[in-house]
Amino acid sequence: MNIGFIGAGHMGSAMIKGLLNASFVSPEQLFVKGGSSGTVEALQKELGFQLMQDYQELKDCQIIFIATGAKIVLEVLKEAAPFMAKESILISVATGHTVKEAQAAVGKDIHVVHAIPNTPVSVNEGMIGAAFAEGMPASAKEQALKVLEVLGKVEEVNENLLGTFGTVAGCSPAFVDIFMEALADGAVMEGMPRALAYDVVAQMLLGSAKLAIETQRHPGELKDGVTSPGGSTIKGVAALEKNGFRYAVMDAVKQANS
Ligand SMILES: NC(=O)c1ccc[n+]([C@@H]2O[C@H](COP(=O)([O-])OP(=O)(O)OC[C@H]3O[C@@H](n4cnc5c(N)ncnc54)[C@H](OP(=O)(O)O)[C@@H]3O)[C@@H](O)[C@H]2O)c1
Structure with a gap:
């Protein structure tokens, strides 16, 4: 061919x-x-x-x-x-x-x-x-x-969904790249060498995506599985919410799709 x-x-x-x-x-x-x-x-x-x-x-x-x-x-x-x-x-x-x-x-x-x-x-x-x-x-x-x-x-x-599809699948790799960079910056701030931080972050994302795809579990349920009562993860989640993380992501999709 x-x-x-x-x-x-x-x-x-x-x-x-x-x-x-x-x-x-x-x-x-x-x-x-x-x-x-x-x-x-x-x-x-x-x-x-x-x-x-x-x-x-x-x-x-x-x-x-x-x-x-x-x-x-x-x-x-x-x-x-x-x-x-x-x-x-x-x-x-x-x-x-x-x-x-x-x-x-x-x-x-x-x-x-x-x-x-x-x-x-x-x-x-x-x-x-x-x-x-x-x-x-x-x-x-x-x-x-x-x-x-x-x-x-x-x-x-349906063709009328291709625009939003393109935003979520096509633009989001850039959003995720920024997320990866930010996570690695956080790790570096806490003393981790940068190259190691990028490796850890990329594999963590790959694994999280694979887990979501293979188990078909709701993202909220997967998140609940990592957040033990009074533990460190829920404190991180609260910090994300305090800084408007969800809204920032939703607004990024809205702006990219406009
Ligand atoms: N990038 C993404 O993630 C993505 C995702 C989904 C859809 N798209 C869509 O895919 C299309 C391309 O996007 P892109 O990011 O690849 O843009 P791009 O990097 O600007 O690539 C467009 C290419 O088309 C070439 N070109 C211009 N006139 C041509 C002609 N007459 N014959 C053959 N080639 C010609 C340009 O070559 P020269 O530079 O040499 O002139 C350029 O390399 C866009 O319509 C975009 O909306 C992109």
């Missing part, structure tokens, strides 16, 4: 790395077109995929990802559409457009998927929301899911 990429900035390159990590395709089967800044040429030196100068190679690609900025995506799709093979699958991870708009840009012979991933796709632990064009054949949908599932967990959602 050949896969095409139009745009390989933060998100495009994260998906390319995930696909190569998993050996889902070889670098020879990946055709990537970048913009004008030279980013994609630098990435090509690192990852060895095929560089696309124009859109010619798209005709041999069964799956095409587009990951350009939201403002130009429809214009770029119109430009690339004549080179896309009939029945190929277009997966747009760009924001700011609907499935219908992308479908109108590429024509009815292309199967359109609108997917919103997050950067952990680069290590195959992404969270991806996907909305499929109405009436998309089951075989095309299956093929699209097969490639997306290499990159992480996929939830099929």
